[in-house]
Amino acid sequence: MPSLEIEALLDEEIIVINIGLPMFARNLDELGIKVIEVDWSPPASGDSELAHLLSRLGT
Amino acid sequence: MSATILNEVRPGFYLDSVALMRVSRSLADLEGVDEAALMMGTPANKQILADANILAIEGEEAGTGDLVIAVRAESPNRAQFALIEARRLLQQPSASGRGGATWRPRSLRSALELAPAANLALISVPGDFAAAEARKALRRGLHVMIFSDNVSLEEEISLKEEALERGRLVMGPDCGTAILGGVPLAFANRVPRGDIGVIGASGTGIQEVSSLIARAGKGISHAIGVGGRDLSNQVGAISTLMALDALDQDPTTRHVVLISKPVSTAPLKKVLKRIGRSGKTFSICLLGAERCDLPANATQSRTLKMVAQVALGTTNKDEFDTQRVARPIPSGRNRVRGLFSGGSLCAEAQIVFKEAGEVVASNAPINGVALVGQTSEGHIMIDLGDDQYTRGRPHPIIDPSVRDIALVDALSDTRVGAILVDVVIGYGAHEDPAGHLVSTLNQRSHQSPLVIASVTGTDDDPQVRKDQVATLESAGILVAPSNADAAALAIACLCGEA
């Protein structure tokens, strides 16, 4: 049941994977919230046609 | 010039060949050294040394278990120096070890291996890539908060439909603020836990309302951002309805505030119907919308300030007295320029001005307000956080310098009598937006426009709201207790023209 999953999000400990601005991860980390920071770079080195193909191939 | 070849042998001294090659490189780089090598005394290595013309008799006689240090330099002096340097390098533990430099995963996939219990992906990559990352996260069972804007409507619909099937919440795109279980995500303020829930299609709307509630001594259970387009016909309120279900079931939530800009009829009807089925009370603010038919458990307010008051159960307590604070604008001027980092704060200001009968234009106009550029009349309210300004640039809440050019422009516009600004603090915001604003405005003179501000945030925020207020006031900026009050103050100043 969909809403149960979202209630779980509100009830349980939030554990975050941060993809993007490192500042958001830092702020959470300073508050003692569990956060993993992803060192992200654009897929297919920025080639959007290739990135689109990849997203259809289920990475 | 005859070169000097020197060899030194360390019996029984073993070091890995790569480590030796690195030391060799350092020696060869020394001034006056033509060639240098450290190698174990195997026949093959001795041949290499001989071929490089750096093998001397001592090296020739070395055994396979011995280390040969071989140098060819332009003088005996330089050769000796190189040998001394070799001894020093061999004594040192390995150079330049950053030692266990923290490993950061390069993908969501490997991040999940480090934290398999992760339940939320917070995505703030450039808009072109945000949807793909969000999809990956949903498929791995995570809820998603998409801070990124410039995500296409088609992608938003596709993501939210998939999220619906999977029972996961997508907050966003363009979701600047959320507070889940007391955890502030992206831009958010430090507010106490309490029994008022917030659902917002706007980040700064959530920030303003939650801050006003906090400053009145109450608290927030959860603040769920749904993104600016969730309540459109195309998206159909998918995330809003999920958020309503969740807060309806949440035992810590007694009352829910719903904030948005005006929305299409169909999604609004769905939302109001869902609200009507709840046993909890709701206060709604659709900035700039007409009055709608509400279920019995809901009320509608025109501004963020008023919806917060309804949630708090207060009415007109400690009402801000604009007349007491107002100052006359410089003579011969009659325009207000509003420069906002928060879209909802810009909208709220437009509402206050419109209701006071003022003519307003904006780059993000509410109903009944002209698009800027279509008319040269009236006051201008600019949302600097709008997509057109943020493509490839940081958000003005993160980087207040985005507003600087517009401020300088307004200061020099002889029709502008007052500048209206929001100062948004909290997590994710600049460390001292008030200080930055004051320094940008320091070329003001008596002839310059008045500057009127509000500070969205709390004293518990890293920037400490009362310190920010003090900074602004000591620079002669008029500070109102809320964004709506600041707009009202600007109008009061207009009327008292010198």
Added chain:
Amino acid sequence: MDLIEKANDEGLRRMLAADPVLVDVVPAAKAIAALDDKRILLHAGPPIDWERMCGPMRGAVAGAAVFEGWVASLGDAEELAASGNMVLHPNHHFDAVGPMTGITTASMPVMVVENRAFGNCAYCTINEGLGKVMRFGGNDAEVIKRLRWLRDVLGPVMGVALRDTGGIALKGLVARGLAMGDEMHQRNVACSGLLLRALAPSLARTAADTSALAEVLAFIGGNDQFFLNIAMAMGKAMMDPVRNIDGCTVVTAMSRNGTDFGIRVSASGDDWFTAPVEMPQGLYFPGFSEADANPDMGDSTIVETIGLGGFAMGAAPAVAGFVGAGAASEAAGYTKMMAEITLRQNPEWTIPAMDYIGVPTGIDIRLVVDTGIAPTINTGIAHKEPGIGQVGAGIVRAPMKCFEDAVRAFAKSIGVA
């Protein structure tokens, strides 16, 4: 995508179920029927013709032709090749691999690794040792003399001994080597030692005369890289059964010929996706520098294809020192980075210093392109002039273009636009 996931699961299953055993040494023509009574030379890397071949490979081709007695001199060999009358094929097309120039001809002894889980075999010539060797384009009298000794003495002696052992199982041996600081591309000293231990009793028992035995023991014992060629044949034997699985995006081979880098992907069978090789970044022996380096070359990247070499760098920290001012502690970072582009850890090949993480196994072309991380390869660096030999060692990356082309081709093949 369900099809791809299932196909990749099957690919990994086959990789991990492999049982590679070193069983024999035989003349190449006996192992590879196509070489029998034909003047064919096999080389490292994807297909390439004489015109585009780099210096060392040309030198090796010429030397091999002289060694086989097809021509009287190196000059005659070059003329033959230049006139288009030399038949050249990749090792990979004939169940074989070879390091650096990788030249394989009929009478050269090849080691035979049998993958007993699937019944296929793979072959690799015997490692000649360091210095002036055919692997680096050497082709003078000394090189030819050594090749004759390998053909007439070491090959047969080792073959008889191996048959006597009943075969030496390699997975466990490699696992031990990993725990001893080997990564099986640049570091093979532990595995070479373990192999000699395993082989020594049979060598002693079956050797016809003690002076030949002494030569063989000295040769194997004196070559820290002896096991490399066995690891390569093992890699080929492990990956060949993974070819031709519909929908499988796992890389089944990576290889270079000094000019082109080529990869093969399971779903696209024997197709090569090629791009110009990159220059290794590394450290050089005294007297040499980057200006002397030959571009990347050899079939030895089959070792990275099975999760060893650059992928297992965390097991061989010293090797990390090749990259600029890289510290040994950064070696683990390379292994973690390779985990970003592979599907699984190999539970049988673990790295103690990294809390027994399994080596990253099953390179997925989608992950390579998505993350922008290309496979990291530990490699020796040859002199660009033939016959001089190794001038250094370092790290090189597989070119991203190979993987991008492979992804496009794969998408097309399954009807994804």
